[in-house]
Amino acid sequence: MASDDTSAISGRSLQRGDARASDWRYDCLDDAARLARRYLDGLRDRPVRAKAGLGELRAVLARPLTDDGEEPSVIVESLARDVDPGLVASGGPRYFGFVIGGAVPAAVAADWLVSAWDQNGGGFVASPALSVVEEVAAGWVRELLGVPASSGVGFVTGGQMANFTCLAAARHAVLRDASWDVEAHGLHGAPRVRVLAGEYAHVTVGVACRLLGLGQLLDVVPADGQGRMRADALRGALANGADTPTIVCAQAGEINTGAFDPFVDIARTCREHRAWLHIDGAFGLWAAASPRRRPLLAGAEQANSWATDGHKWLNVPYDCGIAIVADPPAHRAAMTSTQAYVPAHADDVPYGFDWTPEFSRRARGVTVYAALRQLGRHGLADLVDRCCDHAQLIAGRLAAEPGIEILNDVVLNQVLVRFGDDDALTNTVIERVQRDGVCWLAGSTFRGQSVMRISVVGWQTTPADAHRSADAIITAARTANG
Known part of the structure; x- marks a missing residue:
């Protein structure tokens, strides 16, 4: 903290227009960089769990708001x-909960610059440079994920808004083909839009449908034992709804098992029935970056839209989701905003609000740009492969222990574990591992049973971290089992 009185800039001095106010940049930003570096340098060794509870955090953070403000430093x-005692080390090497990745250094630094520049990422006129950065990042994403080069790309907050954006474009397209302009006339009096999704579709798909006025009660297509949509069941369901505007929501990377729907058969069936095919691939779509895992996505390139997250496997800071639509006119029609004060622009001029629900927004694509420049094609492929290999290592270690069962085929980065074929024991082991703090993982329910869910997506995880985490889980299981 600065001791020089000339740099003590409070809210009162800013209100007065004090000339010394510019000095805050050289104090609190340097302080923030120093403190952030100290936190990041300690991620590998600190307990993964939070040390403080709700009451403790409220007691220290809920301070009275002052009248005159405080010095930034x-x-x-x-x-x-x-805040430190209440932080979970989710960016570290042994955090395996909720499919939360870390953040590679270039993306963290770029995120700081985005805040310092303080640009509205909504359109070229507000920020020419960052609009072009996002345009370049979008092109790289299309290339890496193997989707059509002409697809529209929008950088949104996360998987929820990526699904919302893609399904808004889908709603526009299927109603357009039924001679209804939903943007002009709304849904009152429109043909019913039928939405089919797999039995294990992510909750964000249903929420997106609800927000779009399509209803959250989707037509559910049965899944197999790994959570994959059954293509034969989809075929039968579509045959029963001929001539109805239809959207099919498939999945790349089931949230528990990591399984992939059979896209080749699903895409063929959707084409036969003129249904829009959307793929929710919050983390699974990044398998396309790995030559070893790319076959899992065979046929996915034939979809009409795709939703994914940057803050999962790409390892950029929160928040960053990516909505991709193969039909740019439908994408733009569902999203674009027009006002008298916004300059008219040609289609090839980058305007972020043409592709996202937000008129004003952070330039999230900058962190994608930075992360991809740091990683490169080979680095991203290696990141995906390493995480999958670590997941298989942990699964192998646990499967060799009596009383521990691996429930899924570990085809990607997800490991589903059950202890003693018992709900109570499984939940007890999860609680013990979380409390121990060596690693952190979450519980879930799959096919009516309590399970431990391990998600490996962090760039810092090493084989040693995988072994150490497996040891901690095995120790917790042995202790819980008496």
């Missing part, structure tokens, strides 16, 4: 100190 120092 004081705020940054105390914020870092007070």
Whole structure:
């Protein structure tokens, strides 16, 4: 913290227009960089769990709001100190919960620059440079994921809004083909849009449908034992709804098992019935970056839209989702905003709000740009492969232990574990591992049973971390089993 009185800039001095206010940049930003570096350098060794509970955090953070404000350096120092006990080391090498990745260094640094530049990523006129950065990043994403080069790409908050954006484009297209303009006339009086999704579709697909006025009660297509949509069941379901505007939601990377729907058969069936095929691939779509895992996505390139996250396997900071639509006119029609004060622009001029629900937004694509420049094609492929290999290593270690069962085929980065074929024991082991703090993983329910879900997506995880985590899980299981 600065001791020189000339750099003590409070809210009162800013209100006065004090000339010294510019000095805050050289104090609190340097402090933030120092404190952030200290946190990041300690990620490997700190317990993964949070050390403070709700009451403790409220007691230290819920301070009275002052009348005159405080010095920025004081705020940054105390914020870092007070928040630290309540942080979960989700960016570290042994966090395996909720498919949350870390953040590669170039993306973290780029994110700081995005905040410093403070640009509206909504359109070229507001930020020419960052609009072009996002345009380049979108092109790289299309190439790496193997989707059509002409697809529209929007950088949104996460998988929820990526699904929303893609399904909004789908809604436009299927109703357009039924001679209904949903943007002009709404849904009242429109033909019913039928939405089919697999038995284990992610909750964000249903929420997106609800927000779009399509209803959350989707037509459910049965899945197999790994959570994959059954193509034969989809075929039968579509045959029963001829001439109805239809959207099919498939999945790349089931949230529990990591399984992939049979896209070749699903895409063929959707074409036969003129149904829009959307693929929710929050983390699974990044398998396309790996030559070893790319066959899991065979046929996915034939879909009409795809949703994924950057803040999962690409390892950029929160938040970053990516919505991709193969039909740019449908994408733009569902999303674009027009106002008298917004300049008219040609289709090839990058305007972010043509592709996202937000008129004003952070330039999220900058972190994607930075991460992909750091990783390159080979680095991204290696990141995907390493995480999958670590998942298989953990699964192998656990499967060799009596009383521990691996429930899924570990085809990607997800490991589904059950202990003693018992719900209570499984939940007890999860709680013990979380409390121990060597690693952190979450519980879930799959096919009516309690399970431990291990998700490996962090760039820092090593084989040693995988072994150490497996040891911690085995120890917790032995202790819980008496």
